Amino acid sequence: MQTGIIGLPQVGKTTLFRILTKAHLEPRSAAATHVGVAKVPEARLEQLAALYHPKKVTYATVQYVDIGGMQKDRARDPAVLAPLRDVDAIAHVIRVFEDPAVPHAAGSIDPLRDATNLELELILADHDQVLRRLERLEKDLKKKKDPALENEKRVLDHCKVHLEAEKPLRELPLAPEDRKAVSGFLFLSQRPMLYVLNLGDAEAGALLTAVERHRLGPLAHRTNTAVVPICGRLEAELAEMPDQEATELLASYGFTEPGLHRVIRSTYDLLGLISFFTAGEPEVRAWTIRKGTSAVKAAGEIHSDIEKGFIRAEVVRWDDLLAAGSLPAAREKGKVRLEGRDYIVQEGDVILFRHSG
């Protein structure tokens, strides 16, 4: 699962990418595309580890791609958009911080304008693609009736009307079969969107009201969209500090965790992902699945042999396991359920898979 980080030049994309992935990049590589892995912060994993004292604790991960500077007039350049086709979600870093030493690509600080302009580029790119395909479809349909092509045309016409109202496809409700009919186009405005508001250090104590203060209400509460305010430069400093100092500095601003945790968690939610855990002496581990995944498919995330030889899953909620103190104790209390292959795994389940072979 990959999230592409985009935005105008000099808004803090690479700063964010670095702190998310703890990557140390060469300063010269400003325009290049970088891929990095971020650990999904998970306090429950540490609590489970305290129970098992495992040799190894393994976090779930998500990938981020730093997709270089995107000038407004360059955005529709296929070379700039191409890397975006491969991502599952988009994180748009928007500059809110004022700093005369850092030039702004559009000449002034206006977060809503920047968000709207880039969104429009995505919408226009999709619209171009829809028009081209419709033209082709109409030609083909004149030659020969074909129900599958007619259906595709119907869905694309629907998308076209939506795009022409300057609305992104992520906000267009589509029936699952209609979604499938156009999934091959990898529409850009269909990707879930995370707006990362990069604020100045002075606003660190007032992140929660940032959306309101900067009049960014129009970005909030939209389908498949999330807004996370951070202080990029401060976060970068925090990432370099010893843990104790970082915790104290955060606390002085009224926070219990760094903003990058909120960024990662929002990405995880937008992607429709949840975690389940496996726990034992060798390893306590978080696994990533899509919401709605069955027990047997979740088993397959661990190993194809466990999926093939699946017999049943012993499932306990992480907090019930912690309260009981051990799996046998949780069993005695009746907190451990035996589930079959079609059980839908829930966020926070601790699972022991019984399998043959």
Ligand SMILES: Nc1nc2c(ncn2[C@@H]2O[C@H](COP(=O)(O)OP(=O)(O)O)[C@@H](O)[C@H]2O)c(=O)[nH]1
């Ligand atoms: N004042 C201030 N400067 C920042 C902040 N975040 C990034 N910068 C600076 O803005 C410049 C561009 O940052 P960078 O992450 O390379 O932006 P990119 O071009 O979007 O990748 C660098 O000089 C950063 O130090 C911030 O939150 N506050």
Ligand SMILES: [Mg+2]
């Ligand atoms: Mg950069």
